[in-house]
Amino acid sequence: MNCKEARSLxxxxxxxxxxxxxxxxxxxxxxxxxxxxxxxxxxxNKILKVLNKLKTYDIPRNYLEGMKKRRSKIVLNDKK
Amino acid sequence: xxxxxxxxxxxxxxxxxxxxxxxxxxxxxxxFNLMIQLTGDGALADDLTQETFLLAYQNMNxxxxxxxxxxxxxxxxxxxxxxxxxxKPKHVSxxxxxxxxxxxxxIPERIIIKREFQWCILHSLQQHVPKKxxxxxxxRDLQNMSxxxxxxxxxxxxxxxxxxxxxxxxxxxxxxxxxxCKAFAEKDxxxxxxxxxxx
Numbered sequence: 001m002n003c004k005e006a007r008s009l010x011x012x013x014x015x016x017x018x019x020x021x022x023x024x025x026x027x028x029x030x031x032x033x034x035x036x037x038x039x040x041x042x043x044x045n046k047i048l049k050v051l052n053k054l055k056t057y058d059i060p061r062n063y064l065e066g067m068k069k070r071r072s073k074i075v076l077n078d079k080k
Numbered sequence: 081x082x083x084x085x086x087x088x089x090x091x092x093x094x095x096x097x098x099x100x101x102x103x104x105x106x107x108x109x110x111x112f113n114l115m116i117q118l119t120g121d122g123a124l125a126d127d128l129t130q131e132t133f134l135l136a137y138q139n140m141n142x143x144x145x146x147x148x149x150x151x152x153x154x155x156x157x158x159x160x161x162x163x164x165x166x167x168k169p170k171h172v173s174x175x176x177x178x179x180x181x182x183x184x185x186x187i188p189e190r191i192i193i194k195r196e197f198q199w200c201i202l203h204s205l206q207q208h209v210p211k212k213x214x215x216x217x218x219x220r221d222l223q224n225m226s227x228x229x230x231x232x233x234x235x236x237x238x239x240x241x242x243x244x245x246x247x248x249x250x251x252x253x254x255x256x257x258x259x260x261c262k263a264f265a266e267k268d269x270x271x272x273x274x275x276x277x278x279x
Binding site: 017048049051063064 | 101104105108109112113116122126129130133134137197198201202205217220221222224227242245246249252253256277278
């Protein structure tokens, strides 16, 4: 496996979507290639992990309440 | 789909108001966060979340229980986002200029810089990765959806999902490296954050 082939598989490797055999071949390549290791660590192990850990936001209001109001308006309009 | 979710949805479809409220309430935070991640705009995310639930309510009878309820709701949300995006003008870049990395002893300042890095990464994804790839990356890397769930949500084949994840991540990476984001513009960008992202 050369570097170009290895890098084309990084995404599926990170997502654990590769079969065992290809996965092992890629692991071997990574163990022996510093450039590919750097590329993988800096982007996949840093940038993507940041995305994974971003905070979540609380909802600013209860959407079901708003929906009830909209629903009652629809009914009122229908009655007119 | 879990057994209790299946039962709740079945009851909701048969007109049980309490079951409907329950199943909707469980997903409010998830849909609001998905919308924030897709749009990067709290007010717009708020409007689109409201619209998602209204549409879901009006179309409950069309939900065939073939996917999870969350996947079905995400599909409605994504379609609203796609519609909204067609109206929006293209973003003008406002990336970080230069970042001075604080020393290892200066923890409070490193934490602030870490937040800026996080903002920059999310901003790059939201504003500089084309919509098609952004949707896939948000579902995968922020929402942790499996390839199969993304395929159901977007109605795309698994192989298209794989290609888009791969290309989308390359675009995001290239944006940092070639970037308008100077913080990542160094040739050897590995050392730029100096461990700050791992704080």
